[in-house]
Amino acid sequence: MGKDNLKKDIIFISILVVFLLFTITKSYSQFISRHMYWDGFIKFSILATMGELLSERINSKVWKKTQGLIWRIGIWGVFGSLVALMFTIFSEGVIGAQKKGLLVGNNSLFTAFFTSIIMNTTSGPVMMGLQRIGTTYIDLRYKKNRTSFKEVIEIIDWTSFICFEVFTTIPLIWIPANTLTFLMSEKYRILIAALLSMILGLILTLGKMKQKTMKV
Template sequence: MRKGDFIWGILLLLFGFILIFPATHNVFISLTTNHPYLMGFVKLSILATMGELLAIRIGAGKWKKPSGIIYRAIIWGFFGMVFAIMFPLFAGGVNATIDAGLLPGKNSNLLFAFFTSALMNLTFAPTFMGFHRITDAYIDLADKENSNVTLKNALNNIDWEGFVSFVVIKTIPLFWIPAHTVTFLLPPEYRVLMAAFLSIALGAILASASKKKVNNA
């Protein structure tokens, strides 16, 4: 095991310890409830960045720091703050819709979770993912060209066909909707954290699949 593997694993175990140990667990719940934006920022900026590092580690076979890692972490933190709004927004909307009889599933936690996940991923997720592609492209171009990068440059540097055909059409129905169905079965204070862990899982899965494809070529 390399030093980087050990450090990454320790950080992940630390998050697990915080959730399991009663004293820190209570602090986590209190902070998440009373400071949802701050905790959304902290959870996503750390865990999702760890997911990016893991994906690079799996794909390249070694630990490498991506360009603009601080900027990427800040952007992930911003997304965490957005999730702190969007998760209760969609959950509350689906509950109201079910209560109004516009959707089936009254008294069914599973149907509530599925409808919330499906509606969120079919509407909000493509916008979020597309915006994230733009920020990543902007950071990559700024690192390579070391000059002013325009929005047009960033947009032209994105494989939009691949984004739609794979990220939107495949990962949303096959991964994100089922995964977030599980997320919305959890108590509200754990949902943004679960989203962060899911970003790690998907990054690892895609990196492993990509590496296997290259090795088999």
């Protein structure tokens, strides 16, 4: 089992490295310049899903297929397309507001900071909530074979969502991280955002494992 896991670890890392290198090639850069939505879909569907698989690997100590994997890939892909749209809307909107004197600063740092804080405090919680609803629906669907939207809403721990994901991760993680993201070249922003989603998933997994250990 140990050798099998090590082999799969190497395969996972190899796929991740190859994909990251592919996304910075000239051919892919030319593709995303014409297909923004597909860029977000591809990067998030692959990287965020790989993050979920890696989180499960860390949590259970073995590699195993996540339930509803295809549906999860689809949800992350749609999420990535929306992120690509939001990045454009908010970055261009902030620049326009600065030109009209509605926001202070005329340098890249101020622009990146305002873009990050406005995006994360408005569309951020909505998109995070929709993503939580989608993954919860998949979990229930595979456990019970059938479920309802009402059941999905009722089973989600909204207190934890608001207190931790919204009031903790947004100001402490997402606003600073996305400020750095918006300081990057536009062609790398979606890639950085997808990697951040992957890393955050690992942080949450390690946090849950630490809590379990402390309880024991």
